[in-house]
Amino acid sequence: MSVAAIDRRAVSRIDTDILVVGGGAAGVAAAITAVRAGLDVTLIERYGFCGGGAVAGLSGTVCGLYAASEFDRGPQQMVFGFAEEFVEALSARGGLAGPVRYGKTFTRVHDPLMWRETADDMLATAGVRVIYHCVAVEVLLDGNEAVAGVMAWSKQGPLEIRARQTIDASGDADIVAMAGLPNFVGDNGRVQNPTMIFRLGNVDVEAFVAAYGTDTIMPPSVSAMISEASASGGYRLPRTKIWLFTTTRPNELLCNCTRITGADGRELNTLLHADFSEAEFEGRRQVRDYARFFRDRLVGCENAFVNDTGVQVGVRQTRQVEGTSKLGNGDILAGRKFADGVARSPWPIELHSGSKPRVEWLLDDVYEVPYGCFVPQRGENLLVAGRCLSAEHEAVASARVTAQCFSYGHAIGHAAVIAVRDRLAPRQIEGRDLRMLLNRDGARLDA
């Protein structure tokens, strides 16, 4: 018996200049930048809020703003432009803590609810057409490889969204993959492990900080306790090097400590539905074990409870575009600069692979990310923004953090506007011209 897959509901059509798929840090920045140039911009997002990995994945802090250094000079901000604007707006509503120490650098903990509200406000004020609960399911192609928008799923029925330029800010390079354009997954298919992040309430934060210090990377004594507790058999705690952050809320810790692998020990690739589902089950299970260990063993956590987990397991790395340029592993610690650099980063390589995260520092410097990392090698009318940029495995372990995703969106929003206005293919746009526009917006790429 043959089966026909069909949706008999009417198709609604939207025509727009620029379509942004995904409302993470990159998508929000791209959409707002583009609409400010006077174009019609539509952003679709599968959840009912923006923030992606930062909010649904509860990543919890804005990394990538400050230089790393061996010297105790306090936070030295290196990244500005849209990242700075968003951080200021979030801070103004009380949704961002001051800089806290993270090893040799600093980061800032955000309130995930206020992150959503800040994005809502900025998108609405700028005039972006935002469609929540809407998933891109197919790409519209003009000829073989010219992207003309997407077909999307909504509760109302199918949406045909036709756009002159599309920005793939899905984090997973979904549109690139749907269009059959060159892409790759991690290091020959191996990706960094997912982490289920959670919030712990009712913590005596003062006692906690007095016991373990102000560095959010927990000291070796805590790692040793975790190893010992795991070995004793009472808990299953696969990660010993953990990060615990005080937050904007009283008596709360944000806990980045789980390491999710498959039951057979394999690294999970959340592009695979079985792996994604297993990661959610295992993530929630580990949260309970870590929380129990914290209550039993950590000073200040005696009466703590799990407030919440991410809406989904945090996904660090999946599919990435093969761009006309590729950020190399060696570019990060070399602090490499590019004439067509459109974003900068002082963030270390923070590789979550194997038994414990590996952090390698770039000291007192930044590296740059060239424009070509966001331009697909083949295909027309399509740009990429965010963590699915073209970058090697260790490079993306640095380049994926939030301040940089804002910066990528800022740059690619401008690129999409130029492509529409000047009727240029993205590959014809000069990174140097974008750099000039970004500096005009206060990105300080030449500071």
Ligand SMILES: Cc1cc2nc3c(=O)[nH]c(=O)nc-3n(C[C@H](O)[C@H](O)[C@H](O)COP(=O)(O)OP(=O)(O)OC[C@H]3O[C@@H](n4cnc5c(N)ncnc54)[C@H](O)[C@@H]3O)c2cc1C
């Ligand atoms: C466990 C973990 C901890 C982290 N810790 C930190 C940290 O402390 N500080 C920091 O700065 N960074 C951290 N990061 C990294 C950072 O959160 C992300 O890399 C960053 O948020 C990525 O932004 P993005 O916009 O590229 O993609 P995402 O945030 O992944 O956004 C993509 C958006 O697209 C939507 N989407 C996907 N597919 C579709 C589709 N087909 N149709 C419609 N919508 C779609 C998604 O719902 C999502 O909202 C962490 C990441 C993880 C996983």
